[in-house]
Amino acid sequence: MLTLKATRISWDKGNSGASPHLPIRYHSGAVHAKEHVVVNDQFPNWEVKGDFQAPSARGTWPAFWLTGANSWPPESDILEFKGDNRNWSNTFRTSSDVSSSSVGVSSPGSWHTYRAWITKVNSTDVDIHYYLDGKWIAKHTGKNFAGKPLWVIINLQMEGSSGSPGPAAETVYRARNVYIGRTRA
Known part of the structure; x- marks a missing residue:
């Protein structure tokens, strides 16, 4: 099991380098997979999934x-x-062309399985099917995804798009059974 922690800091760490340059108030963590996902003719189908206990507080x-x-x-x-x-x-195709789907999750802090099944549909595009606890929730088309290496990332950010102020207590995010698989054409 992987546990990422975010801890509120009490000293001035400066501001984020990205707009809107918010103050940095937490130390938190991220993990990037060593290898990339690359949807191509050789490996046209990919599955990326894992079990997570996700914090959902403001x-x-x-x-x-x-x-x-x-x-x-x-x-x-x-x-x-x-x-x-x-x-x-x-699914971001450009900064202004995004498909978004949201679903309410009962008790996100309990274990749930999140999964994406990615399939090459032509020379440039992929279809991405999203699942929660084995139930299909959305399908998006990723234009210009084929052939581009993708990082797999598990991270815990704080504040920003999730609101301010963030929690004063330590926050944890847990992952287990992370799986990345591919099939040959």
Whole structure:
């Protein structure tokens, strides 16, 4: 089991380097997979899944996602809570072209399985099917995803899109049974 912790700090750490340059108030963690997911002719189908206990209090922002290793977008958010009990499945094709689906999750802090099944549909595009606890919840098309290496990331951010102020107490985000698989053409 992987446990990521976020701890509120009491000293001035400065501001975030990204707009809107919010103050840094937490130390938290992230894990990037060593290898990339690359949907291509050789491996046209990928499964990315894991079991997670995700915090959902205001100011917490846990995620399990894929993002371009060499450029952004592409991005696919398999698990993303932004300060409440809704999980967001997002597929960014450009900064202004995004498909988003959200579903309320009963007790996000209990174990739930989040999964994406990614399939190459033509020379540039993929279909991404999102699942929660084995139930299909959305399908998005990822334009210009094929052939682009993607990082697999598990991270716990705080505040930002999840609201302020964040929790004063230590926040934990747990993962287990993370699986990344592919099939040959």
